[in-house]
Amino acid sequence: MDFRNFICFNSTNHIEGAIMLSRSISIIGAGISGISCAEFALKLGYKVFLSEISNKDIKIKNNKNLKIETGQHSDEILNSNYIILSPGIPQNIEIIEKAKRKKIPIINEIEFGSWFCEHDILAITGSNGKSTTCMMLHEILVNNGYQSYLGGNFGIPFTKNLIRTMNNKSDRIVHVLELSSFQIELLSNFKSDMSCILNISQDHLDRYINMESYVETKLKILKFSKKTFYNNKDINLKKKINSDHNPNYYKIDSNTSSFRINNRSIVTKSGEILFNLEETNFVGDHNLQNAISACTLAFHYGVDKNSISQSIKKIKPLNHRIEYIGQYSNVKYYNDSKSTNLNSTIKAIKSFEKNVILILGGQNKGFDFSELKSFSKKIKLIFCYGDSGLDISESLHPYFKTYFKSNFRKCIIEAVRMSSENDNILLSPGCSSYDQFDNFEKRGDSFKKIISEIHYV
Template sequence: MNKQLQNFHYSHVLVLGLARSGTAAAKLLLANGVKVRVNDRDTADDDQVVKELKEMGAEVIVGSHPFRVLDDIDLIVKNPGIPYDTPLMEEAQDRGISIITEIELAGNLAGNSVVGITGSNGKTTTTTLTAEMLTESRQPVKVAGNIGTVACEVADSLAPEEKMVVELSSFQLLGIERFRPKIAVLLNIFEAHLDYHKTLENYRQAKFNIYRNQGPDDYLVYNADDPLLTEAAKEAKSIKVPFSTSQRLNHGVWADESFIYFKNEKVICLKDIVLVGKHNLENILAAVAAAKLAGASNEGIRKVLRSFSGVEHRLQYVGKVKERLFYNDSKATNTLATKKALASFNEPVILLAGGLDRGSTFAELKDSLQNVKAMVLFGETASKLEEFAEEAGVQVIVKADDVHKAAELAYGISGEGDIILLSPACASWDQYKSFEERGDMFIQAVHKLK
């Protein structure tokens, strides 16, 4: 299916970066008759994707980022991971060239079928829950964005009756012009990605873009327990649907000690929910709100919550070895995510942490280490974490070359009943291509121990 972009007034587009999203964007633009130039620093000229795009009519320049790639360009579709302070990006901004990410193209194709979900933590869980609740309610849905398929590919194949539930990063949301989800979900905002955004305020403003183009017929689901988000939501023109774990909300989703409610309607008894942790209750409330607004039934919601035990690499139970329980939380790429993981256990924990050094301090973790009997550290931040752990009074601190070795060392210093938790508090890119690869290595190590 090749849908036509609506009100797309650009004639010569530079697609910058040939990862999955760049390739999908280039193909979509070419299918819409747009003149396309592609530029990627790390792809070889004989790469199959390069050959394919050239055959489709694209001009492809690889190996470097010369300023000439900007000549005669009126729009850049940028890989979300490329910062705005690179020389090429600064030159593009000096020339006044518009810069978007492919999520803008996806929004153009999907129209008012988009359920967009963002936040510092919980995006994947909430996106997965929302989609499954709709599926169990016999509402046709496709998942896109940071999990699953590239959003513009999904949007291009979206049937009129289908919803697109999309997980959105701050990097994607920074590059929008008119992107407008019918239902926007704003889970939380904590300090993250400051190496990219430079300041916390810049990061917040990128996240707030999720509702900035919404109108009075759209919905904004937000965390009413967060004063910052409650204040920010005031500027939204959409219908506000707050969620809370601590207060009754007649116009939102909330929980008391026994039930989850949508407005004043009982949806499910808390004891019937499989997924553990207060942070996951917040994710569940947000998903209930988004799913109900998108047409899910209480029966469909209940069916999901009675069986859903979590997503891969997010507090994923891996198994038991001689009474030690192993959990894979590789998706915890910042300190807040690790804090939430640690708060889920009362047993003694051996924490495996470390990874890419993005300049973050780990001071936020200090109050969460009461049950941590040992830390096994790896990656660029190992020495920084070692210093932090010593100051925090952790009794046993060990360094490892990688996650596989860390799992072995953790097992060696553990006792019966201990939790061995991979929750790195750092991104993975110093040693691994992705947090998934890092988590998979941990899982392999546990199976080897078995």
């Protein structure tokens, strides 16, 4: 569809419509969301100034309305009507402080894209399980005839999917958005038809002043959704959300819910078994919580129970989420590189009975890893690597046999060397990957490559 015509009458978002066409925007950060946002804005007729602090080569088509700077965030950014800030960049940088003083509106790619989205949006946030839950919901919808577009923090920019849906007249289009706290921070007019908050546990304290600030940022999604489903068994959500006082808030996995968890199964309100965990391709009880959230949203969006049940049994797990790599010399290998916080690592450990050789490390985001001491019966050895590896190793040494190797590859090789029959080598770092890798995907791929090289597979 021609979005330039559409924005003139999309009054539901209270945007100034046609006046915006004469305006200019600055985009700070030329990562995948920044570049996609620039491409989308150019299609809408905006003048775009794209600013990147590094000197990297920016791959984007030339356009008369596009200007690019690298190596700095100059004051030219301030010559715009809106500033779009990439999610990985904090709001306390100097140029943003200047923009605030000049009262230039600061938004993000999700907010900007939502102004021009005429299709339903289903948004999912939480500290852990977002990607898996979004993928489950997306697959259920696709299997039932919807043109579902999965994006946001999942790795596909929302605006890229909006470009893909231009000129598409289908009435079966729906956007499934994974939203991080960074992406929620700058929302103002965003609207989703349904949202879901999976859980909230300590994370990103390298960005937020305290846990309360992080929680409040996550909970902002409540203001932007027609209906919100939340995990009432999560201690932080239970404290903060009261569905009895708001008819638009709905508990997940309660006696009044459409579905609930019973042992290792998800059952309907009447007690009928929808599926049990063993019928799926997923490992770990935490995936029951992910699944019930996806099933609940799908059901309330109009997908029938039988279709949900059939779909969930076919879905395969995402890479880097307790991903089973294989068994070599009677040792099993699991890649959980997506674990970038302690709570995620704890959930991974709970998926095993015993003989876990755990690999931790990277850049700690403020976690106390001594909390792992309660898993002494499951964990056999711990190997630590990276910037925070030595500190983590020392904090755990009173409770476990721990080893530190700064280099990731050397750490993995040492863990394999010291393993024995029936062990489970689990990469679940509990830290960000940025000390030695560009992202958690590259860390996980490196782990798999090292294992295959060791075992000549």
